[in-house]
Amino acid sequence: MSENVLSIQQLSKSYGSLQALSAVSFDVPKGSIYGILGPNGSGKTTLLGILTNVLHADSGKFSLFDQGDAADNRKQIGTLLETPNFYPYLSAYKNLEISAAIKGVSTMQIDPVLDRVGLLARKNSKFSTFSLGMKQRLAIGAALLGDPQMLILDEPTNGLDPNGIAEIRNLIKGLAVEGRTVVMASHLLDEVEKVCTHVAIIKNGKLLTSGSVSQVLATGDVVALGAAALDKLMGILGLMPGFVSYEKADKQVLLRADLSVVSLADINQYCFDHGVVLDHLVLQKASLEARFLEITH
């Protein structure tokens, strides 16, 4: 059992009659890249807002690291919440000077961080002159100040060009390799699928599923079967151990089965034993997109 850096228990929050978050619980293991997925307005930012103390939960609690003081904990977390928030009349460097002062981090760290997000050449330019992508980079730079053990990133690739997106993706992967934990909210499934090790899916404030990406996706896997005698094949599948459901598609049968009970070899053997010779047997891995649409609909 891996150590958890963040444990969320029964967090709820409502805005008037709107239930933004409804008894959400999950654990974030150390060193994981935890994707929080959900449609727009599903409660992702509300959840992250509670974790960073800008919102108050109605009920429930969460524990960070080994507990300790909440404000000190926040100093060890690099956070980008919704939009990049900086003083527009100050330069990139001076803005980070303020972040560094609050976090209690040396100003010596500012230049390396600006370099890492590609803004060193513009360090003396006012924040108000930055493009959306540059603002986003500066926010990520601010999050990296102080070598945080954990990062909370809300839509980190917002406003970035394809190069920028790839850079941030590599940056996030690099952070995980260094043993840091990243909690990332996104509605971009492709982005989450490419970098995340774990995922939680939220809709209308409710947690629909959570766990490692392979766990969440596993139940969505489909085995495509083909045989000359398709009707006979469909007749025997119902009694197979681990069987869940099937549907006929063109010249194939798409089988859903609990693959922890029955392996592909078992399926082949079962069909052969029952007089059906398969001419097609392929495991179709579910994409996160397909799984997401399935869960949220």
Next chain:
Amino acid sequence: MMKNLSIEWLKLKSYRTFWWLMGLFILCLIGSNYITYQLKIATSSQSHGTLDILMGSPFEFPDVWQTVSYVSSYVLFLPGFLMVILITNEYNFRTHRQNIIDGMRRSAFALTKILVAVLLSVFAAVLVFAITVLTGLIAGSSFSLTGSVYLLYFFLQALTYTLGGLLLGTLLKKSGLSIALYLIYIGFIKNLLALLLDKYAGGIGSYTPVKSSDELIPMPFFKAVTHSLITPPDTTWLLILTLIYLAGFYWLTLYRYKTQDL
């Protein structure tokens, strides 16, 4: 707290509006007192000293404490205005939440802003002290601390304006609305409220928020005449209410910032 104050300084020192408003405030303080002083000299010489009997010697010790404090109080809307801008800026830039996200305590954020309001008020009082001493000496009188309680009243009035501005900005968050309401209250609603309460509620108009601190320093000119015409409000009560309002502003600002969703 020193650390948080130095963070506040990082925000302020490159903020041009801050320096403009501070410059304007200093200029208006000196200017308004200078003009009043010149007016007094002009009217005295035109009336060949006859008006002096009615006016008294407002620019000589000990009356100069009251006079300079009274005249200067008209410029106090500027530091209050500055406080409204400073707090609503944080909401506009959403840095009020970024500071918390980065690890500042909510109470520390609010207390730092309160401290800025206090420091602005101290600064205003120090300036008024300097102008008072200078004017009193220029007017040819010798220094005396008699009547210097008006400087304390001026300080309380400055606190009322700055902390009031801070509270209003904290409650309303939106800069345009806060600035408009602040100026309208200071310039119009405050006096209308006092007038209505005086007329319909048994003369308690002087004890409303901000008004009670204004009334601590009565008009210094024509004292002899005004005293015989109107009964001034009770200074002890004005002082007590001013302090209660100040405590209320302090507590509400802190409470609001600690409990609201940012």
